[in-house]
Amino acid sequence: MIKVEHLVKKYGDRYAVNDISFEVRKGEIVGFLGPNGAGKSTTLNILTGYLSSTSGKAMVDGLDILEHPMEVKKKIGFLPEQPPLYLDMTVREYLNFIYDLRKCKLNRREHINEIIRVVKLEGTENRMIKNLSKGYRQRTGIAGAIVGNPEVIIFDEPTNGLDPKQIIDIRNLIKELGKDHTVILSTHILSEVKSICDRILIINDGKLVADQLTGNIEGELRGNRRISMRADGPADRVLAELKKLTGVVYASIGAEYGDGTASFLIESQKDVDIRKPMFYMLAKNNWPILSLEFPGANLEDVFISVVDESEHEQKKGGNK
Ligand code: ADP
Numbered sequence: 477m478i479k480v481e482h483l484v485k486k487y488g489d490r491y492a493v494n495d496i497s498f499e500v501r502k503g504e505i506v507g508f509l510g511p512n513g514a515g516k517s518t519t520l521n522i523l524t525g526y527l528s529s530t531s532g533k534a535m536v537d538g539l540d541i542l543e544h545p546m547e548v549k550k551k552i553g554f555l556p557e558q559p560p561l562y563l564d565m566t567v568r569e570y571l572n573f574i575y576d577l578r579k580c581k582l583n584r585r586e587h588i589n590e591i592i593r594v595v596k597l598e599g600t601e602n603r604m605i606k607n608l609s610k611g612y613r614q615r616t617g618i619a620g621a622i623v624g625n626p627e628v629i630i631f632d633e634p635t636n637g638l639d640p641k642q643i644i645d646i647r648n649l650i651k652e653l654g655k656d657h658t659v660i661l662s663t664h665i666l667s668e669v670k671s672i673c674d675r676i677l678i679i680n681d682g683k684l685v686a687d688q689l690t691g692n693i694e695g696e697l698r699g700n701r702r703i704s705m706r707a708d709g710p711a712d713r714v715l716a717e718l719k720k721l722t723g724v725v726y727a728s729i730g731a732e733y734g735d736g737t738a739s740f741l742i743e744s745q746k747d748v749d750i751r752k753p754m755f756y757m758l759a760k761n762n763w764p765i766l767s768l769e770f771p772g773a774n775l776e777d778v779f780i781s782v783v784d785e786s787e788h789e790q791k792k793g794g795n796k
């Protein structure tokens with residue numbers, strides 16, 4: 477549905493987007509995750525035709541956005557980071573205005589009523605936008621984005637600045653819309669992509685550093701990366717031996733129990749399973765293992781690890 481190839485955007489000699497390629501299939505809800513300044517808005521603004529790229533290609537439903545800007549805009553509903561709301565219009569006036577702007581061909585009354593229902597704006601449609609809460613303003617922005625029934629909806633940080641209740645409401649609305657639309661959503665909040673998206677693209681410093689199914693990205697580190705272990709032995713000596721094991725990148729004492737046993741937190745490199753060498757080391761020293769657990773990784777860890785890795789790669793690569 478969406479295909480981006482080697483997209484580059486330079487401001488002066490600085491790269492805001494540096495050679496990004498990805499695809500979004502029909503019906504997917506894809507999260508665009510990255511810290512502030514990563515290049516999310518720039519990419520989304522190019523994809524929606526609001527900004528030109530320095531080089532590279534973006535296609536929506538097989539149409540190049542540069543060659544067919546009007547057709548592409550019809551296929552995409554866009555909620556920018558700062559939705560362009562006209563504060564002196566009522567919700568209904570605003571939706572009618574967008575309807576005209578987009579030269580929509582659907583039955584006006586029916587379509588706008590349907591949108592008001594779907595986005596749950598009933599009861600506010602005749603109020604001026606400036607008198608609405610931030611949550612309802614955001615709903616109005618989303619309503620505007622779906623005028624004309626576009627196949628793809630792109631949300632740039634849609635829950636920014638909302639309170640927790642409004643955040644949940646907007647997330648639910650996006651999930652609802654995701655049932656019959658292709659959705660791209662940008663956010664710097666890890667739990668947001670986790671609760672909404674099928675797939676996560678992680679972007680950092682203008683580069684794509686990960687492209688994973690939401691389930692996999694959490695599972696990626698689970699199992700052998702972090703271990704919580706309790707053993708019957710002198711804590712300091714056990715710790716010193718744990719640190720010597722090949723592949724261990726971090727070890728610390730979690731707790732000492734006063735009965736000669738202690739728990740330890742151990743992190744190993746992603747591709748190293750330290751369970752067996754750890755067992756033999758403890759056995760050799762006569763320090764029985766009492767428990768072994770795998771707390772797993774959360775998205776924060778994954779994010780830090782992929783970003784670190786890509787920065788490491790870039791440093792190794794030298795002149796990038
Ligand atoms: P994000 O949406 O992930 O926070 P942006 O795409 O807004 O990131 O910005 C990416 C980078 O490009 C940032 O370093 C930002 O400062 C820079 N940038 C964005 N817009 C402009 C602009 N109009 N002129 C110069 N630099 C810009």
Ligand code: MG
Pocket residue numbers: 513516517518557632633
């Ligand atoms: Mg942004």
